[in-house]
Amino acid sequence: MGIPGTWRLRNQRLALIGEVCHTCGKKIFPPRDVCPDCAREAQHAFRFSGRGEIYSFTTVFNPPAGFEEYAPYTVALVKLEEGPIVTAQLTDVEPDQVAIGQPVEMVTRKLQDESRAGVISYGYKFRPRMSAT
């Protein structure tokens, strides 16, 4: 992703900020301005807790360009405790230690750092939960 995209998405990438529907209360991630449930517009920003569990996962051995050095890595659908499902890389875990239903938590890591001269792309990944609360 280019510099403008990385910048535009910094709140959701760095802080896991989505939306909460002010009409029906549904939590929305990624933010999309229109509630997927009741189709109302203009949602409020909502900071997700970062806690969730593995809904499904797959291990990537042939990564797309820009992610080669991290392979093999596991990509998961993570069901956040507030409801939405997000797609994200897992980190700090061996691919054979991942299981459906496993509790995970959000951490911020480097997503891409291709050139030594460019902007570093940071964002959310998930790892097996170790937090106290």
Added chain:
Amino acid sequence: MKPLRSVGIVGYGAYIPRYRLPAGEIARVWGEKGEPPVREKAVPGLDEDTLTIALEATRNALARAGIDPQEIGAVWVGSESHPYAVKPTGTIIAEAIGATPYTLAADLQFACKAGTEAIQAGIGLVASGMVKYALAVGADTAQGRPGDALEYTAAAGGAAYLLGSAEESLAVFEESLSYVTDTPDFWRRPYMHYPSHAQRFTGEPGYFHHVLSAAQALMERTGHKAEHFRHLVLHQPNAKFPERAARRLGFRPEQWKTGLLALEIGNTYAGAALLGLAAVLDEAQPDERILVVSFGSGAGSDAFILRTTEQLPARQRLATTTRAYIARRVVIDYALYARYRRKLLTE
């Protein structure tokens, strides 16, 4: 130094990456004998750097403080391994925790004492009433040249401290002192990947002179003796230096063992003294006095006397403890270490 209004720590947090490189692996590769300076060191994963380390430590500090990030008026990150030469780590931290836009943000540089320098500055800013809370972080992903003595110890980790009024604090700063001289013990020029060090300046003229001078001057000024402290935390470039300095200050092993982590994680540079303090705060009881002395090459020391409050126990388990990060441990060999630290030429 004593501020007009009392300041303390409202939240603290640690972070240590999970990979460990045993000293035996380094000795095996370079064919070296003798007792290594640490047992093993913490190594960051491929997707980790000083920012990600500082950010997780900061989130832990926020979890313990339970404050509104919008009330943080300064975000300062001390490190000698900031991800960018130009572009602050502090703004990324501030954005990620929701402290933007009305806050100071800057990166500090003073070898291994950049984090405690941020604390000194933070105390002043909070005490003056200019800001309600200040965040001070010390974090590093230190690199040692392959085959250099520093390769055994150059490690990764960090700790974050949210400073606020004494009334809200889990530990209060009673007094502090800073001590600096121009000493050529260790340096890194721009564009150089690895630091250089002058062996004859490393021990006595560097570490011991500054740590002991700062500690002794602060104890003298406050009238404290070694036995008045429950805990001692010193900068820890290895396990031996802090032990030797502690003995020379008249301390006993039970005073320094909780805060001495170097044997298990190596030298985390700007994170080292601050991680030691985090490990102590994880275990301390209310009304205990702690002496913390950092050291940064170049050279200087910041010394702090802290006293824990009744508010500490309730916040100790609100975030992952330092010991939990140390226990989360994946041992790697030198080959994986070379890959994770990007020491292999791939093109």
